[in-house]
Amino acid sequence: MSSKVMVSTHLNGQEVTFLCEPRQTLLEVLREELGLTGSKEGCGNGNCGACNVLLDGVLVNSCLVLAVETDGRTVTTIEGLTPPDRLLPLQQKFLEHAALQCGVCTPGFIVSAQALLEQNPQPTEGEVRRWLAGNLCRCTGYDKIVRAVLDTAQSLAGDPAQDSAKEVGR
Amino acid sequence: MHAFEYVAPHSVDDAVTLLQESGDAQVLSGGTDLIPQMKEGRRRPPLVVDVKHIPELNELVYDPVEGLWLGAAVPCHRIVGNGAIARAYPGLVEAISLIGGIQIQGRATVGGNLCNASPAADSIPALIAHRAVCHIAGPKGPRTVPVEDFCTAPGETVLEPGELLVKIHVPAPPPNHGGAYQRFIPRNEMDIAVVGAGAALVLDERGQVIQQARIALGAVAPRPLFVEEAGAFLAGKPVSEEVLEEAARLAREAARPITDMRGTAAQRKHLSHVLTRRVLIQAVQRARGEEAGRRNGHV
């Protein structure tokens, strides 16, 4: 067994230091060592997107990143994207549009779609579909997910100064 | 995954030394091929050399005269997101944009796509069509290899022990240049090509005569296939449906596919023909300025 390595990462707004083996993926460390289980392992080889996180702001599959690679870098997970006392407008729209069923793919879709909206606040439907093509959902048929993302974009454009998120009991 | 050591050198020399000392080391760039392969036990390197901290491998420079310098560790999203590069090489960039979904694009690299040497790799036929050249560092000094000679068999390349792919050079597109890449998959997005076809050509000033052309195919041979004779046939010919059709037929002739889970040999032969014709048409349109680099999914 190889020796463990000390890794310091800016994780969800905090400096986090952890020990890991080089063979451990970021997903494994998030879930097993750091207790952040919002990122899901749906396939383990980059086909489903349920483990998506942002690495230095770039969307990646955390199952295809070695945890040691994140030393000195910034990682944002679904836990870090979610504000402490309310939902993101995008999350609220997922609720309103019933854009989730079993919910295993949902954190990955939220992370992906949020990354899209930050880079392209007014995507076309084609752009949304292309962006989400790496996220698999087996329950919804995707239509309500696409509507939720487009509706989020529209509502943010209509009222850019104010978050449309309502207070939701957490 | 098996246990291994991890190092992240900051210079080409250090990387070459590490690779040379540990004969079985694997280079980690985007990891989108290597990490699944290690998970499946198909590769068990004792040492993983992360090359993303080496400045030369992160270089991405486009100059209308010098062409494109593409560092081997540059992730796809940087290339696809670069408007100047997308305008200069629409055929190459659309091939690169097909390497996985957005989250794969955030990690995967063209260098990795090349070094993984899959016969079905999307970027390689387009690189071949665009006359790209690999720049390699190694214990015996640097050398260059045209992309069409880089892959030797599924998963195998010309890289000798200790050698490292540093960057890829793509010549500047001459005037009236057009390129295109298309692949066929059973899904509409996100899959490994059943067949891929890349083409690049240069027309005369009036857009009527093909001055030069290069065509390459993916997933129809043990390595990405440069169909030199199809391009040679086109050189000097006026653009016509018949001429493009004949080049497509030559591509079909050249294809030596196998039957596997993703498709039969007969279907792949047929698709070689169809896709070659389609990319040639698209390349001609682009060379004539008739199509403004419309990309996959961007309507």
Added chain:
Amino acid sequence: MRAVGSSIPRVDAVDKVTGLAPYPGDIDLPGQAWMKIVFAGVPHARITRLDVSRAQAAPGVIAVFTAADVPVNEYGLIMPDQPVLCGPGSTPQAQIVRWEGDHVALVVAETQAQAEAAAKLVAMEYEELPVVTDPFQALEPDAPLLHPEEFPFPYGQRDRRSNLLLAYRLRRGDVEAAFAQADVIVEAEYRTQAAEHAYLQPEAGLAYVREDGRIEVIVAGQWMHEDRAQIAHALGLPEEQIVVRYPAIGGAFGGREDMSVQIVLALAAWKTGRPVKTVWSREESIIGHHKRHPFVIKAKWGATREGKIVAAQMDVTSDAGAYAYTSTKVLGNATLMCLGPYEIPNVHVDARTVYTNNCPSGAFRGFGAPQGHFAAEGQVNKLAAALGMDPVEIRRRNALREGSILATGSVVPAGCTALDVLEEAARRAAESPPEPPVTLRTSLDASRRRVAQGRGLALSFKNVGFSLGFPEHCHAWVEIHGEAEMERAVVGCVGADVGQGAHTVFAQFAADALGLPVEKVELRVEDTDVTGSSGSSSASRMTFMAGNAILGAAQRALQAWEDEERPARAEFVFHPRPTTPYDPQTGASDPNITYGYCAQVADVEVDLETGHVLVKRLISVNDVGKAVNPQQVEGQIEGAVAQSVGWTLLENFVQENGRAVTQRLSTYLIPGVADVVEEIVPVILELPDPQGPLGARGMAEMPFIPTAPAIAAALHDAIGVWFDELPITPERVWQALRERQP
């Protein structure tokens, strides 16, 4: 606004969009050990020796369990024909491996990595046995026998010298005489493939011995009391000794109806005294759980010039795989559903399900109805084409209606709305322009030139609830709190929310019955201690059964409230009307409680050069009786259609000589966001089912069923070729186009 009928967000939505909802793999227990299950890895063999000594000596290993450690080494939902662990030291039948996914050993270690490393050290010595993977070959006299042993068989006598698991027959009228009278006869052979559920959450779970001495198993399933019964049986313990708890469940679609990790987790926790956790990889999930049945259906149907179907002769064979799972139940459905929702006076069906060394087949959304309808609707569409008749008109003349007699000789249950969904689908289709706007979405679109377009229709029905005499019931209780005014209510009902939204529906029914806001209804849905069995979240039954149970309990609780009980609490066990099994000779029976109906119209576009098929639009008309939560109903329709488009065009679980080839989501392709229908039009009809709670009928499977035959009909409309084998891949379309050309 009434709670029933309003599209409130799911009760678990906030936890799910934030990633806080705990699925089994997300839960840890203090002091937990990890378990790795060793699969057989060979499809048919006699294990002569299992050497676990090296695994036992490996770092961190706490225990290794083999067949000898299982108290009652057998299990099965319908019949106990499967060993919990295969290997020596147990029963004679446990020495045989019949499927590569059979479990042979359990390695329990301090960490996941240690368990995985040690599992590789388990050495299995075995004699290979001949492998049979084709159900027709398996029926040959010299075929290798899968199950010569005896086990309790719930269908009378089983011939232990045959791989035939069960056969059914339906006889009505005189098909030969009717064929002689028919003006047109169509014959075809339909083939459907094995398919994988591919729920996004692979199997996982934990088990531990509680302070009260009972074993608690935390797992994702579809029927917690049945899980409990099977765990208790294998461990030789009374059911009261076991508690099954379901946290959030990451999809099921029938794929969690049979045991995966439940029994072995309980065994490991019980034997070691440690909390034990296991999580399957995607590959283990795909290798390790059952699949949709492959079917071969030979069909011969006759009709008069006027379009009256006079005879249907069907020969139906399904591949059960290595163990029974729910194959006999799926066969029961397919035996009836292969006739479609039509009244046919002369019927002759022979149906059978056969053991092979393939991955076991079992429940998957539709449960035999999609395969049956692929044949039935293919036949009706071919008859229409042969007669030059409109596909709607031929169905109008034959569809079941109130009072129709089924092939089983019984009257179709009241509330038959096959014609209603048909007419609505026809109306919607007529309203829709045939050519929706072109949107460019794929890499091939830019220069796609030669395309053909077509439209196709199919109609379907599907039973709600268990069939053919299976005892059906559902428990619930309701507790009303408050003093002068009702303040809140608590509802106990343990039907599994596998993602379909059952728990939200429970709260809506209770709120509606009590006149409380939904927020004032607290749910107790977590484990087997809450109340009695709800039955399975399958067969489109949970809204129907739990709705009736909760309404019944609420009425009694309201009575108790009137009687000034505080809190006012009442239980209710809903028993639907009984059904009866097929008569072995004729199939005479009252097979099902009730049915749901669905009609679909598909518009497709075919690339004539590559054979690539795009479903441009799909109109799905569903009679749901009462849409308890219309938005969730739409979600079920859209999700079912997406899955069915995958089954129709893309998905294929490939096995070679009993070994899974498509083990990953990179080779077993499910539809992504770009692969689903460009425009799905979910249409909800609310024609009450007289037996349903507030009229609701089951609906979640129904929109899966007509999709494949509707797409096949649309392809025929586009290119003039019938596709009778699934999946209709680009390669098959291209081959057909090539053969079509002179």
